[in-house]
Amino acid sequence: MERLSGYTAPGAKAYAAMAADASAGQWPVTLFYRCRNVPGGSAIHAPMPQPIEVFDGVYSIGDDANNVWAIDTAEGIILIDALSNEEDAKRVIVENMRKLKLDPARIRYILITHNHGDHYGGAAYLKSLSGAHLAMSREDWEGKALGAPMPVKAADDFYLTDGQKITLGGRTISVVLTPGHTPGTVSLVFPVTDKGQPHVASLFGGQGSPKNLAALQQFRKSLDHFADVTDAMQADVVLSNHTVGDDGLTKVALLAKRKPGQPNPYVAGREGVIRYSALWQACLSADIDQIAWNAAARPDAVK
Ligand SMILES: [Zn+2]
Numbered sequence: 001m002e003r004l005s006g007y008t009a010p011g012a013k014a015y016a017a018m019a020a021d022a023s024a025g026q027w028p029v030t031l032f033y034r035c036r037n038v039p040g041g042s043a044i045h046a047p048m049p050q051p052i053e054v055f056d057g058v059y060s061i062g063d064d065a066n067n068v069w070a071i072d073t074a075e076g077i078i079l080i081d082a083l084s085n086e087e088d089a090k091r092v093i094v095e096n097m098r099k100l101k102l103d104p105a106r107i108r109y110i111l112i113t114h115n116h117g118d119h120y121g122g123a124a125y126l127k128s129l130s131g132a133h134l135a136m137s138r139e140d141w142e143g144k145a146l147g148a149p150m151p152v153k154a155a156d157d158f159y160l161t162d163g164q165k166i167t168l169g170g171r172t173i174s175v176v177l178t179p180g181h182t183p184g185t186v187s188l189v190f191p192v193t194d195k196g197q198p199h200v201a202s203l204f205g206g207q208g209s210p211k212n213l214a215a216l217q218q219f220r221k222s223l224d225h226f227a228d229v230t231d232a233m234q235a236d237v238v239l240s241n242h243t244v245g246d247d248g249l250t251k252v253a254l255l256a257k258r259k260p261g262q263p264n265p266y267v268a269g270r271e272g273v274i275r276y277s278a279l280w281q282a283c284l285s286a287d288i289d290q291i292a293w294n295a296a297a298r299p300d301a302v303k
Contacts, residue, residue, distance in 0.1 A: 006036030007286055009293030015286035022278035026247075026268070030276075033207075033244040035283035036290075049243070049252040051096035054266055055192035055199070057171075060252055061096035066118050067241055067248050068093055069203070070100075071190070073169025076108030079132070080188065080203065081241050082123035085148050089122025094129070107132040108168055111160065111175075113205030113241050114185040115140035117147015124151040135160050137177060139184025160186045176229045180219020181206020187226050189233050194264045201266075202226070202235035202273060204280070207242045209287045216291065220284040227277045235273050237266050 007013050016035050023031040051061045062068040062083065069080040083089055094104050107130035112120045115136065123134050134157040141153055151157075162177035173190040185206035192201045204226060210216055240246035246266070254265040268276060 007290050009290045011289035011293065012286040015282045015289055019279045019282035019286065022275045022282060024275060026272065027238075027276060027279065029244050029247045029250065030240075031279060031283075034209075034280060035286060049249055050256060051099050052252055052255055053100065054239075054252075054255060055194050055201070055237075055264070056196070058192050058201070059096075059100055059102065060248065061093055061100070061102075062241075062243070063088070063092050064243060064249060067239075067243055067246075069239065069241075070097060070102055070107075071171060071173075072102060073171045075169035076106045077102060078109045078111065078166070078168055078171070078173065079107050079126065080111050081113055081119045082110055082121065082126055084118045084121035086122055086125035089125045093122060093126065104129050106130065109166060110134050111166070111173070111186075111188065112136040112140075113187070113203075114182040115143055115145040115150065116182065117145065119241065120145070120151060121148035127151070127154075133157055135166070137161070137184030137186050139177075139179065140182050141184070143183050174229065174233065176226055178205060178219075178222035178226050180215055180222045181208065181210065185222070187222075189229055189235055192237065194267065199237050199267055200230075200233050200235040201237040201239050202230045202233075203239040203241065204245065205241060207240075207245055209284065213288065213291050216284060216288050220281065220288060223277065223281050223284060227274075227281075230273055230277065234270060236268060236270050238268050238273060238276050239266065 007016050019035045048064050054060050057072040059070040060067055061070050066083055071078040097104050110123050110132050134151055138159040160175045164175040166173045173188050176187045178185050178187045187205040188203045190201055192199050238246050243249045251265040
């Protein structure tokens with residue numbers, strides 16, 4: 001039985017097939033969402049995730065749609081994203097931190113990947129609890145936000161820029177500007193350890209494909225830029241700020257059952273990170289091809 005994907009253009013279908021090959025069954029949820037319900041993918045069927053330590057001092061503390069990452073250091077906590085509003089920040093982030101014995105008052109930095117409300121809505125409240133510095137790209141902080149009111153940039157907040165390094169308590173996070181999902185989406189790369197074994201985590205900051213061709217092409221270029229950085233830093237771990245971005249609900253459930261000596265499900269290996277990157281690149285190329293094909297069929301519909 002053939003399952004339908006959202007692509008009708010022959011070229012887009014070919015790209016989608018490449019994406020499915022690249023996934024090799026490793027990220028079925030990501031493939032499904034990233035690549036317009038491509039065959040071989042699947043939707044999410046999982047309960048609300050439990051908060052959990054994924055790498056040494058690196059915690060998954062989000063909900064079933066948006067993940068939030070807490071990175072604990074001797075000098076405080078770095079948070080990646082902040083959910084939709086104060087209520088979600090209290091109910092999910094603060095509650096999960098308490099379950100993990102992480103003190104929300106110790107948050108020092110809140111890095112916001114982009115200006116969609118499900119990523120920054122709880123940031124102002126979390127800053128009020130902790131005095132943390134908020135950080136987002138200038139493009140997105142000054143741009144048109146989608147969702148809750150954007151937190152006002154205080155004197156101790158700052159912009160995230162391409163190539164920037166943020167260091168706290170011996171941990172360093174590299175910032176990569178990857179516009180496309182929004183004009184100032186940022187992605188992050190940082191070393192982690194798994195029971196002492198060193199790895200390098202990559203987290204791409206934007207998810208859904210934009211609707212217009214220029215933004216899709218920018219997104220596609222950003223994937224190349226991000227791949228260059230993850231190659232240079234030898235990233236071997238895929239994390240995401242959305243559970244659909246890294247098959248996070250499956251991985252958290254696997255991790256909860258992990259026995260000593262078993263592999264960490266988030267470690268993809270270098271080869272896995274390269275395939276993950278190829279999956280995204282192929283899906284973006286499919287989106288672009290589909291738009292071009294639609295436009296050729298209906299020249300007045302070109303955007
Ligand atoms: Zn978004």
